[in-house]
Amino acid sequence: MDEDERDPHKFLEAAMQEEKKKKKGKLKIFFGYAAGTGKTYAMLSDAHDAQKEGIDVVVGYIEPHARPDTMALLTGLEVLPPLEVAYHGVTLKEFDLDKALERKPKLILVDEFAHTNANTCRHAKRYQDVQELLNAGIDVYTTVNVQHLESLNDVVAQITGIIVRERIPDSVFDDNSQVELVDIDPDDLLERLKQGKIYREKQANKALGNFFTEENLISLREIALRRMADHINSLQLQADREKSLTSVVTAEHILICLSSSPSNPKVIRQAARMAAAFHAKFTAIYVETPDFNNMLQKDKERLQNNTRLARELGANTVTSYGSDIVEQIAEYAKVARVSKIVLGRSYTKRKLFSVQESFSERLTDLSPQLEIFLIPDNYDKKYVKPIGLQRYTQDYSDSMWMFGVLSVSTIFGYMLSHWNFGDVSIVASYIIGVFFTTFITKGKIYGIIASFLSVLLFNFCFTRPVYTFEIVDIRHIILFVVMFIIAMICAGLTHKVKEYAKLSAQKAYRLEILLATSRKLQKAADKYEIVEQTVAQLGTLLEKNIYFYLGNPRLNPLPFTYICNEALQNNFDNQRWVAVAEWTFKNNRHAGFSTTTLPGEKCLYLAIRNGEKVFGVVAIDMENQRIPAYEEGIMVAILNECAFALEKDELLKDQENASLQLKQEQLRANLLRSISHDLRTPLTCISGNAEVLLHNLNQMKREKAQKLCEDIYDESIWLINLVENLLSVTRIENGTMKLQLNIESLSDIVDEALKHIKRKLSHQPIHVEHENDLLMVKADGRMIIQVITNIVDNALKYTPQGTQVAITTRQVNDEVIVQITDDGLGITDEAKSKLFDMFYSAKTNAADGKRGMGLGLALCKSIINAHGGELTVADNKPQGTIFQFNLKVEEVRL
Structure with missing residues (x-):
């Protein structure tokens, strides 16, 4: 078996992709080569079959037809009322997307996939309505003709002489859709048209003289059959990829050049068809020259439309900057390993004494390894780029x-x-x-x-x-x-x-902004600072009002803002642009100004995304002006940097949580291990001594019985202290330890601590010295008692008998210093660095023969830190150890 097939990451990725497909609705397209082939009839018939199987079916929109047989099939199906839109005194009926989403059936029928919606609708095209239904998990049946496919628009126009205005991208036709070809013989179709079964008599006569000729229908049918075969091949290729769980690496890379020329769309469509045929990577490049700002507005709009067309046909758009277009394209072709380049017809400029090399000839000289395809156009005259x-x-x-x-x-x-x-x-x-x-x-x-x-x-x-x-x-x-x-x-x-x-200045400016953005985002402490820096950089670049919603705009309605023009700040209906931002967030698509979704909005809404993950939405007040291509490229780079930074912040947070959970698991495991080990000795001692007393109390001498009782008492006290430490450690780790701060006398705290260890004082007396018996501190007395008890107990345990232990207190400025010293064997430098780590115990043999769990000093340090102090350890001269901690002095006012 191939290693890639055994790779669990490949299986996981395939499973995630399959899960995404299950969440989305399924699209079925009834495909024909002309109107009247029976697409709507077949769609309604299948809808009745689905309803008989118990599927919830709703008719979202059916185009009114003069076909009684087709309209009769609506009987028995639930039909949503259309959305009525007033347009220049005429009432238009459109598909009501919001009602369909509210009704949310299992299957909905939406006729005329390529239809252009009215201006007041959310989307410019009906296929975008269908995509939103699919994202909501609703299955859709729809209809479309071959002339409505974007890549075939020029081919159909050459055959019929008619340019179809309503078109759909080929991607929505091919990607994860089921296509059913509804076919009929052209002679039968013409007979139906003559009988008035497709159009009314006046429309039918007009159609017979224009579009519906036998030659046209035969050609369109051939194109539809060929396109259907291509669709099946693409589905088979995709299935093979998913089955092998590997990517098919192709050596083909097709490049086209974007321009404002009227013939550029034809070049884009031809290149898209070639990329689909070769299963090649498809790239569209635009070389921006210093004269870009001098370009006329209509040429800029045509360029943007051509760029949008390339993206719809699956091209990856790239912008390069330079004064020599041919050199820039040749250089990019070498770097990106382009194998084929598709160009429009080029014209040769004739000079007085020579003929200048054409675009394609220069490109051939610079990149002889490229295969260059020249596409003729329908323009009889040379396109002259206006110079203004x-x-x-x-x-x-x-x-x-x-x-x-x-x-x-x-x-x-x-x-x-x-x-x-x-x-x-x-x-x-x-x-x-x-x-x-x-x-x-x-x-x-x-x-x-x-x-x-x-x-x-x-x-x-x-x-x-x-x-x-x-x-x-x-x-x-x-x-x-x-x-x-x-x-x-x-x-x-x-x-x-x-x-x-000028070009160098533009490159330097672009590089400076991108470097500054990257540097600031890397230094950002959290996601809020990341957003603030992104908003500031976008505002500086675009000089427009910027609104950034982090997360779902409906849940977080207050945006991060950069206000450049105060006069335009109040021109927005807050609820409306929050709603548009929420739609952008949920659908992971851009919306608003200059897009095909809610194009009437004043803002351009961009999803901050990394793949399928959306982190937020940025709204840019466009002030009815498009963003130049140069600034748009920088803007996209900044947004990508922001998405990467937000993703990195999330990953770090997840890593911190995972580390915390791992630390808690390790703590839990260490506690269980230590308890099972360190509790065994005292419990065995207590149970053994108690058993001896129980069976031999009457025969035992008083001195021996008293010694056994003292051992039982000592071991029980040790267990009590251990349990207290365990409870305190648990509260610290869970974050539930709360200090009960009161004004306490430090001498009383020390005396109370010594009472807890008074039985050990007979062997090793403790010397106490207070510089001032009236020192008052604001502290949790119970916790400080535990600190002193643990440190003194640690000194008594790890020092031989007869060692002197002393507790001294003194005031230094506004703090009181507490020192606990002994003149024992001392602590090595290596042990000092780990002394306050949890579960660490020095290797010195304990005086009482028991090895502690290593919780006492770690707990003491946490308690002192919680009081705002610091616990340290140092060597005592000439020998021994000094533990020192500090607390704030509290003045008592009478």
Whole structure:
């Protein structure tokens, strides 16, 4: 068996994926090649069969048809009332998603999968309504025709001459859906159309003259059958992957280039079909140049639509930055190991003396290993990228700068002429003027105009005859040509330097923001600080109002905010945007402005996610302006960093909890082990001595009986102290230990502690010395007594008889210092480092022969720390040990 198949992680991942599938509803699509093939009829028939099997079936929406046989099948099925929407004086009937979610049947029927909803609906497309139903665990039956698939839109348009506006991404058609082909012979379909079983007479005649021709229907049927076969193959491939529990690694990687060209959607669809056929990785790249900000608004919108189309067709979108598009694409292709690249038709620019290499030719030279596919388009004319000449004509400041610089060059030229420096110096002054003009103006056009005007000014002002454009000396023509060429070269080089400088500044800015974000998120102490830093970085980048909901917005309605524009802060209905944020959180999808879900909202709602896990929602007040692609890339990177940081914080919290549980388990195991070991000796002693007394009390001498009773008493006291320590340790570990702080006399506490160990004082008397008998402390007297008892008992246990033990108290500033000293054998440095660890006992032989559990000193340290003090151990001079702890002095006011 292959090792991957035995890997338990693979089995676990497969089980989790299967569990996710069980939670989601199942989608069944009734697929046809044209209207009237019987898709809705077949769907309703299957619904009746499901109802007979006891399944809860509801009709969510059925498109009204002029087909009595189809509409008759609604009888006996529960039908949800449609949502009525007013639109320009007309009442539209739409599928009511909210009622369907509230009703929540097992199976619901929703006709016309590719339908475009009214503007007031939550989603722009009906397939998005269906996806929300599936996420809620509801099974869905729906219908769709082949011309509504996004990747086939261009193919269908070429066959029928009609561009279908209502389309669905191929991913929703292929991913985990059951597709049933509803087929009918084209001749039978045309006969049904003529009989009025599909459309009314007027619509039928129009359809027969346009879409419903025999040639069109045969072609569409062939495409539908082929698409159905591709769907079955993709399902088989997915099943094979799940069965083997391994990923199929493909060497194919297809790349397309995103642009604002009208032909770009066709290239995207063709590349998507190729990626599906080759089972290849699919990437769409956009190279952003420094001229991006000068792009016209309609071109930016077209670019964003093309980017959205690529994502819908399964492409991974990438943005690169550079002034040379071909070089950037070639470099990315090498790094990403691209095998095929799909391009639109490229045009060759003809120059005066040469032909410039086309886009594809340059790409072939830079990346000869690439397979390049050129896709023809339907545009007869070359697409000319607008350069926005209106901007140049309306920007009078640049024109004034240009004329000002040329005027200065002319004046300086007169000065050079007056000083007899010659024509070369005057030409140099104009070239310098062209250089500065190109540098300080915004467009390359100004450098070109300045080059031409400088030649004219030089001819007019400095060549004989002056103040005319007449050329007498043939050498002046050569001088003018050389001057113009040099000026143009300077203008071009200066413009390139400006572009590279702007590009470098953008890269540095992007890198600085990302590094700052990463650094701040790494330093964040908890998830709240992570969110605060993310909101601050987003606000700084976008200069917009930011609202961040951590977790479910309904449960945590108060967002973290970054307010950039106070005037727009009150323009929101709080309950509404909390509801949209909650939808985004639950469905793990973006919503709001510039999306297809609730596009009328003022905010863009983005899910902070890492895979299927959603950590929160960020709402960005867009102020009716789209985010530029450059800033959008940085924003996405910041949100990804935030998601990783929040996930890391959760993992650390889980790790801490696991460590705490492990520590508690170890404590429990050590307690049981120690109890079973250390209780055996005293209990055996008590039971043995008691048995001797019980059977031999009358024959036993008084001195021996008294000795046995003393041993029983000592062992029971030892057990009592042990149990007290165990109870205290348990309260500390559970966090239930509460100090009962009172104003206590320190001398009384010491005296009470000595009473607990008074029987041992006869062998080793304890010397007590108080600097002030009236020292008062605010403490839990019972706990401090336990501390003194444990330390003194520890000193008596681990020191030989005759050793002197002393307790001294003194006041230092606002603290009282308590020292317990002995002149025994002392403690090694190695033992000192572990002395206050739980279950640690020094290897020194105890005076009474018993080895403790190692709880006493650990408990003492916890009690003193809880009082705000510190327990330490040090060597006593010349020998012995000093235990010292401090408590706060409390002044008593009479």
